[in-house]
Amino acid sequence: MTSNQPVIRFAPSPTGELHLGHAYSALFTQDKARELDARLLLRIEDIDLVRCRAGFIQGIFDDLEWLGLEWEVPVRRQSEHFADYRAALSRLEALGLVYPCFATRTEIKSAVATRPGHPRDPDGTPVYPGLSKSLSETEREARSAAGEPFAVRLDMARAQRLAREIAGSPVTFHEHQRGPGGETGDVKVDAAIWGDVVVARKDIKTSYHLAVVVDDAFQGITDVTRGQDLFYATYVHRILQVLLELPEPQYHHHELVRDTAGRRLSKSARDQSLRALRESGITASDIKAQLGFNTKGTDHPRPKKNPAE
Ligand code: GLU
Numbered sequence: 034m035t036s037n038q039p040v041i042r043f044a045p046s047p048t049g050e051l052h053l054g055h056a057y058s059a060l061f062t063q064d065k066a067r068e069l070d071a072r073l074l075l076r077i078e079d080i081d082l083v084r085c086r087a088g089f090i091q092g093i094f095d096d097l098e099w100l101g102l103e104w105e106v107p108v109r110r111q112s113e114h115f116a117d118y119r120a121a122l123s124r125l126e127a128l129g130l131v132y133p134c135f136a137t138r139t140e141i142k143s144a145v146a147t148r149p150g151h152p153r154d155p156d157g158t159p160v161y162p163g164l165s166k167s168l169s170e171t172e173r174e175a176r177s178a179a180g181e182p183f184a185v186r187l188d189m190a191r192a193q194r195l196a197r198e199i200a201g202s203p204v205t206f207h208e209h210q211r212g213p214g215g216e217t218g219d220v221k222v223d224a225a226i227w228g229d230v231v232v233a234r235k236d237i238k239t240s241y242h243l244a245v246v247v248d249d250a251f252q253g254i255t256d257v258t259r260g261q262d263l264f265y266a267t268y269v270h271r272i273l274q275v276l277l278e279l280p281e282p283q284y285h286h287h288e289l290v291r292d293t294a295g296r297r298l299s300k301s302a303r304d305q306s307l308r309a310l311r312e313s314g315i316t317a318s319d320i321k322a323q324l325g326f327n328t329k330g331t332d333h334p335r336p337k338k339n340p341a342e
Contacts, residue, residue: 039071039255043102044245046078047089050306051096053324054260054290054298060326061287062258063102074252075104079112080237080244096307100317109252111244118239121247121277122185122232128276130192131232133173133183136164152228155265160228161186185233189272193224196275204271209285212264224268232273242269250279258285262297290324 043062045055066073077093079085090110097104125131145151145159152160166188168176177183196204204222211217232243249257264286274281289297310320
């Protein structure tokens, strides 16, 4: 190992069984690690204490081992590092860039319903309509002292402004593959499309966005490989990295595996899990071949439609 050796990670969330989409992502990550002669880490993203299960973590280890992935130990589990995310949140607080949001989902939904044409974020969720943003400091303190639960949101307009100031130029990142809209090369960040994102959820006091940038920096990740569904999340990640003075990784977003109807596979839709495929007698080589990984080298295949057939 050399000190400037690239570091790459596969970071699944144990909220269900892995499916072919995860297999593609894991194999893509392994190929990239080989191509870059990088160390390969596995990170378990289990901050969601309700949806994540120990059994799914064991399932991830079993599935990845079966696929032939080799990763370094110990494996970082996000649920063991809430203090690190709390420290990052404090820095954002100290910069005056976050505010408590007491609004419930229902309140947000009804506020949005009164505004036809209200913008949606890249995930299709209506952009936060700003309900708790105008509360006075006194009101915020009174409501939190009364025990009212709150999430913490990033004031995106201010965050982007400060990030640009710190960076000394518009914030960008380098995309080595492409985004859903064909974005490639140096991509200019426009995090305003997300509105005031939640950086700390009501229940766990952190969020995917915050935990992922803290961990990528802590683990020295130089190259992030993941699906195109997270391409636009990178806009938020880059803003947070600049504000928290964290290093900028290189990004490689791959295409998603889709079913015959063109839908991406999902855990909730109970797409055939790797465990079920394995138990039906399918081998890891079959999966690799079906996903187009039967070639050696650095030529990443494009995901085939309906690879299980
Ligand atoms: N944990 C995320 C997922 O399973 C991936 C996070 C990332 O690669 O940035 O979708």
